[in-house]
Amino acid sequence: MECKSVYETARLALRLAAPSLTPALTDYYCRNRTFFSAFDPEREEDFFTETSQRASLEKDAALAEEDRGYRFYLFLKEKPETIIGMVGLNNLVRGAFQSCHLGYKLDGAHLCQGYMTEAVNAVAGIAFDDLGLHRIEANIMPRNKASLRVAEKAGFYNEGLALKYLKINGVWEDHIHMVLRSELYCQEGKA
Secondary structure, eight states, X not given: OOOOSEEEOSSEXXXXXXXXXXXXXXXXXXXXXXXXXXXSXXXXXXXXXXXXXXXXXXXXXXXXXXXXXXXXXXXXXXXXXXXXXXXXXXXEEOTTTOEXXXXXXXXXXXXXXXXXXXXXXXXHHIIIIISXXXXXXXXXXXXXXXXXXXXXXXXXXXXXXXEEEEEETTEEEEEEEEEEEHHHHHHTTOO
């Protein structure tokens, strides 16, 4: 099983994490600092620096090398220098589990245009076809209706509510446990 460094969809280029993305990633987080604060953990000031973002990209690149996680940064094909989002296959476990957690976020200026649904569908294909995974789990706050809709459109189903699952912006938040299994992805004709 192997993952490429760049994938393309109809409108997007999905690039695997690499230190060369440091300036673009720093810009992405600075542009979206206020927008992301409602959905992210609390961030220290140094998070928004190139030094911090380079370290994050180096860590993500190492996880991909170790087959433990894959983070893809989204670029519009016509604007290849600006990150507009990301999709991560996190906490990847092999053996009998063959599963991971999915995380995604989109630039506040690019909402409601179908970019994230396009990207999540592409990354599900990478997870199942290129990486041979069996299951992808996404945990989403019930109030994040847009994110729930993305998961639903990608074929994820609700497996239940995890109470006080993650600490978001200083508060323990409930999350809906959404799942997509490889056989369902194939049945729905996504592959």
